Amino acid sequence: MAVNSRAELRKKAIFFTLSAVLIGSLFMMYFSSQDFLSFRERAERAQVRVTAVNNFAENFEKVYVPRALFALTHKSFDSITEFVVSKKVDEGVDFRIENITAVLEQSIMNGTIRNNLGVDVGLPGMEGLNISTWLDNLTNISQEQMNIIIRYNLTSIRIYQPGAWTVNVSMIMGYNLTSPGVMSIVRPQVQVSTILKLDGVEDPLISIATNRIVVRHINRSGIDLEDQGLTGMQTVIDNGLYIYQNKSAPSFLMRFEGNLSPSACCGIESLVSKEMLDTLQTELGIDPYLDKSYADYQYFADEFDPLFPGMCRRSNKESGGNLYNYTGISDDPEEADPFPFRVDEFHANIIYPYAENEEMDVGCS
Incomplete structure (x- = not known):
């Protein structure tokens, strides 16, 4: 029995040893697999x-x-x-x-x-x-x-x-x-x-010239003036629309400076409206209906440069000293208080030549 017992003990010892080795191996495999997963997760996270x-x-x-x-x-x-x-x-x-x-x-x-x-x-x-x-x-x-x-x-x-x-x-x-x-x-x-x-951006020239009594935001005109003529021109005036005008008008950035020289790439202009002038008259108590060209940068020119000849003409255009009224705009028969809209000869002949106009000598050449 003793021999058998020792044999059984040896078998049990071997079993426990093998079990221990197996369990140890399983633990090693487990932790090795966990290390692998963690590395993969870390790699994915990285x-x-x-x-x-x-x-x-x-x-x-x-x-x-x-x-x-x-x-x-x-x-x-x-x-x-x-x-x-x-x-x-x-x-x-x-x-x-x-x-x-x-x-x-x-x-x-x-x-x-x-x-x-x-x-x-x-x-x-x-x-x-x-x-x-x-x-x-x-x-x-x-x-x-x-x-x-x-x-x-x-x-x-x-x-x-x-x-x-x-x-x-x-x-x-x-x-x-x-x-x-x-x-x-x-x-x-x-x-x-x-x-x-620039659509919707405040025009600095008009705001600075009027101390923000009048504020006009740039609203690009989509009107074909050559096609619509006087009707289109009236819409531009009434709605404060801006046109691309690179022959004599300054750019948006130049308007901050009061630099009224023409911008070949970027000149824009709007036209002074009756509503704008009525606002100035009400707020300032002055008569704004002056003998000036109603292109915006010309009308407000003397606010920036008293020597700028903006009354009737551009400084770089020898276009004469006359202003031009527009039949149908300047003397609307349905208006009890007509709007004396006028522009200089250069605008009348070059920029807005499609509207019927008549010369008005104001002696400002």
Whole structure:
């Protein structure tokens, strides 16, 4: 029995040893499989993270920053106009903008403008609104919510008009996006751009000239004036529509400066309406029905340059010293209080030659 017992014990020992080895092997297989799954999961998560950072970088460059430039430029248009008007109305200071692109660049970059004394001061409504503040806010949010660290540097901003109805804004910047433990994206120099359509934007020339008593927003005309003639012209006047006019009219950006020279690429103009003049008469108690050309930039020319010969003609057009009334507009028989609409000879002969008009000598050549 003893022998059998020892044999059984040896068998049991072998069994327990084999069992222990088997169990140990199973544990090793289990933990090995868990390590494999964790690695796979980590790999999948890392790939998701890499994709997320790449998407963020693409949106940062193509969506977030362009939208910020778009909003800041729109806001700058309004704030710069308000600054000029408030200087004149509240302080009696005739503030002139000499370089609108430089002023806009400073506004977008810092939210400031350089005043008459050469001191940079905040623009109304731009407190805390500039591209650096916006990027700093985005940096804080991205780090807190996504653990993405943004470092950036701004080099320059360029603003220009490629055509009459748009303003382009481009900014040169560099940036570094880092997701700790995942990846970094380094872009030492990129150009970020946006395009602003001018439809609905306030015309700075009219607002500044009238101290915002009259505010006209750019409303692009879709009327074929050559086809509709006098009827189309009346619609342009009544609705404050703007036409592309590159022979003598200034561009949108030039209107901030009171620069009334013609813009070959981007000139636009509207025509002064009876409603506009009636508003000026009511608010200012003056007679606005003056012997001037009613093309907007000519009518308000002396608000920007007293020496500008805008009464009857363009400074670069030797077109004579006469103004022209339009039969059917200037003397509407159904109007108890007729509207003495008139334009200079250049407009009558070149810009609106399809309407019947008659000469009126006002002796302002």
